[in-house]
Amino acid sequence: MKGRQGFWARLRRPIRALAPMEDVTDTVFRRVVASTFPPDVYFTEFVSCDGLCSAGHDAVAHRLDYTEEERPIVAQIWGTSPERFYRAAGMIRALGFDGIDINMGCPVKKIVRNGACAALIDDPPLAAELVDAAREGAAPLPVSVKTRIGFREKKTEEWAAFLLDLQPALLTVHGRTARDMSDVPADWNEVRKVVELRNAMGSRTIILGNGDVVENRQLEEFPSRYGVDGVMVGRGVFHDLFIFRRSDSGDPSPPFADLPSCEKLSLYRRHIALHREAWGNEKNFNVVKKFAKTYVSGFSGAAKLRTELMEACGYEEMLTILASAASEQSAIN
Ligand SMILES: Cc1cc2nc3c(=O)[nH]c(=O)nc-3n(C[C@H](O)[C@H](O)[C@H](O)COP(=O)(O)O)c2cc1C
Incomplete structure (x- = not known):
């Protein structure tokens, strides 16, 4: 109609x-x-x-x-x-x-x-x-x-x-x-x-x-x-x-930019884990790298961390890099 x-x-x-x-x-x-x-x-x-x-x-x-x-x-x-x-x-x-x-x-x-x-x-x-x-x-x-x-x-x-x-x-x-x-x-x-x-x-x-x-x-x-x-x-x-x-x-709630860096990284980890669960090998995993600038910004060491993430070869490597960065950041936060 x-x-x-x-x-x-x-x-x-x-x-x-x-x-x-x-x-x-x-x-x-x-x-x-x-x-x-x-x-x-x-x-x-x-x-x-x-x-x-x-x-x-x-x-x-x-x-x-x-x-x-x-x-x-x-x-x-x-x-x-x-x-x-x-x-x-x-x-x-x-x-x-x-x-x-x-x-x-x-x-x-x-x-x-x-x-x-x-x-x-x-x-x-x-x-x-x-x-x-x-x-x-x-x-x-x-x-x-x-x-x-x-x-x-x-x-x-x-x-x-x-x-x-x-x-x-x-x-x-x-x-x-x-x-x-x-x-x-x-x-x-x-x-x-x-x-x-x-x-x-x-x-x-x-x-x-x-x-x-x-x-x-x-x-x-x-x-x-x-x-x-x-x-x-x-x-x-x-x-x-x-x-x-x-x-x-x-x-x-503040804008995302104001979140403590470890919380930003934790949400990125969740995003990547969901991507792996939903798509596995069905989609190119590199798609999740597009979001690096969104999640990994606005704190000291963010640019270096993004470069490391860009070079990662799979979900596991990205998740590991982010986990160790998050624990460093939570010590700072
Ligand atoms: C990466 C990307 C993919 C897009 N894909 C679509 C799409 O599948 N369908 C669509 O109607 N518009 C698509 N667009 C256009 C957006 O829906 C939107 O109209 C455009 O980005 C302008 O809005 P913005 O200034 O809020 O980004 C895409 C835009 C971007 C940046």
Whole structure:
């Protein structure tokens, strides 16, 4: 059904969402975040509908692994075939997800060359077909769209009006064009235009703004400044793993940077151990090194420790290095 909002309608406002991030927001990272200061909603990494509907199914299906701690959880899909969107949406519904999100924002060349993701901004008829197909396959789950404000040039209002007419449950607006990649600051005034348009159209679509939210206080400030119903945080979670902490509940917790170093290292160990348990040899273990800067920063000896970790050859070696660093640090702390 068009416009069905499902769980989105029940979330408190302003909504705080953890962005989908390839090779970052898998079930392991989402669980780490859930165990500290959880957002209101999680997204999977983007999942190819072609992959899901082909012999290569198993190679992408792990992206749909999740646990109950990560609810509400939305599966993000991408592709160009309405028929595969329909089938993939059915699979995702059967897996118990809370919603489905369609990627219309990824600017990666080899993807947009084939007409998928951000390329859909210049192909509205196909974008509409994909939304319809996902909605049909996913029913009664709510279907949302994540997009940018143009492909080469900004065409925020034209594109947003088209999408809003399709009545997605929710629209996430990343305030950059595809050509911008991540090289220029996100333009939140363009995000505001989408909200104004939504209001003028009398549309019920919920709007999240996305781009460059790096501080906890912006989770409250941006909704009141730009009118969005909530904010989606991507890289900001690397700057502050505790970015979703709530101050309105009198929460005394400091940003992650203020934690004693041994506690930072202990959380990194937990992350790595979870990764080993969840993925074993299935995923390249080096992925966990991406998080070194997040956990191993802001104390004396951090840079040297990160170099040691980068040279580690497996989970065990990383865990051992971190255990001995943590005991040194706890003597200091
Ligand atoms: C490592 C990485 C992977 C990403 N993967 C996805 C993805 O799978 N799906 C998606 O819609 N956006 C993806 N993005 C884009 C983010 O969701 C977000 O829109 C972008 O980073 C801007 O928000 P930020 O400034 O809060 O990071 C990715 C971004 C990064 C940095």
